[in-house]
Amino acid sequence: MSAAAPPTHSASMRSDGTGILEQVWRSDDGGWKAALEVDQTNPFFFDHSLDHIPGMLTICGLGDLARNGVWAPEVRRLRGNVAFRSIGELEHPVVVAWGPLEAGRRTARITQGPTVLAEGWVAASVEDETDTHDAQQPATSRLEHAEARLLHRSRAENIMLGEPHPDQQGRICAAVIPPLPGHQLHGDREERYSAEVLIEAGRQYSTWLLHKFGDWPMGTQGLWIGLDIDIPVQVPRTLPVTLRWRRHPIPPGKVLLTFDLVTGDGEAVIGSLGYTSRGLSASAYARYRESRSNS
Structure with missing residues (x-):
């Protein structure tokens, strides 16, 4: 699987301006890390009052970092597990990280100082047997x-x-x-x-x-x-x-x-x-x- 290198020390922003990473850098083990932006005015992550960092914010942080080139854009299926170890506090910086690619998978880790908020692994595949030939416009509205x-x-x-x-x-x-x-x-x-x-x-x-x-x-x-x-x-x-x-x-x-x-x-x-x-x-x-x- 090919993977382009994310730019070191760059902000992660999607084209629609909803990026949530403040900085991206290469870690000592050959993986990638990023500082997570915790914006308490964000209407999705802070849909209602919270006294902690929501789990979906950390999951989306991993996703944004993956799209910076950690995973190849042609990936078609993700398999993995993440265990949430501790609640993240609003006042302290959070780092999301992908480890180096080993045997087709990467470790995922979210930390706040010495505290591990979540950790796990994800394997990405460019092959998938999902049949989408019967696609039709869903009337979601x-x-x-x-x-x-x-x-x-x-x-x-x-x-x-x-x-x-x-x-x-x-x-x-x-x-x-x-x-x-x-x-x-x-x-x-x-x-x-x-x-x-x-x-x-x-x-x-x-x-x-x-x-x-x-x-x-x-x-x-x-x-x-x-x-x-x-x-x-x-x-x-x-x-x-x-x-x-x-x-x-x-x-x-x-x-x-x-x-x-x-x-x-x-x-x-x-x-x-x-x-x-x-x-x-x-x-x-x-x-x-x-x-x-x-x-």
Whole structure:
């Protein structure tokens, strides 16, 4: 796999001006690092008041750094896992990093000073068997959006999930709704679903399911613990894409939810996403944050 070298000490900006990296540089191990911009006025990442750095901001930071040439532009599929180790504090700098390419994969790491916020690995492939010949323009403007409060979203433009519904086999399905031009996750490849859009749609779906099927009360603070991906990244937006969940009991405490990524007709499985979360009550979360600030 070829990979062009990102420019050293350069700002990372997409053509639509939504870049979130302040600086990029070569690391001592032959990988790449970047300083992450934490803009608390950003209408997507800070859709509502937060006392910490959102996990999607760090995931998008890795994505922006990858597009600086760390991964080849012809990559068609990503497989990997990221474990979130600690909550990022708003006041301190964050660094996202890709390790050197080894056996077709790179390590991913997000740090805040000596603290590891998240770490994992991603393998990228230029080969993919996803069938997109039946692409047709999805009527996303006519799709009913999932209820914002069940996704922990306050702005309608940040909802990337259609209202979930059961299929004939009793599986719960929800359409992926790509964002409009100008949105943080729209990117500069309008014709394709980005990895970040698929990941965010799945994250919103996991939140919805935890409330609707896991009986998490509103006000529960969900801690995002892990992300597993096996997703195509060259799927045209003219192909309707749906997240499909096979119903099973959702226990309290630590929860893993996995979704099939399927084409609009529900027949072709083109990928999968997995989300591990832990729910805390408002009081338990306050105690957790207090313990972290005193450590």
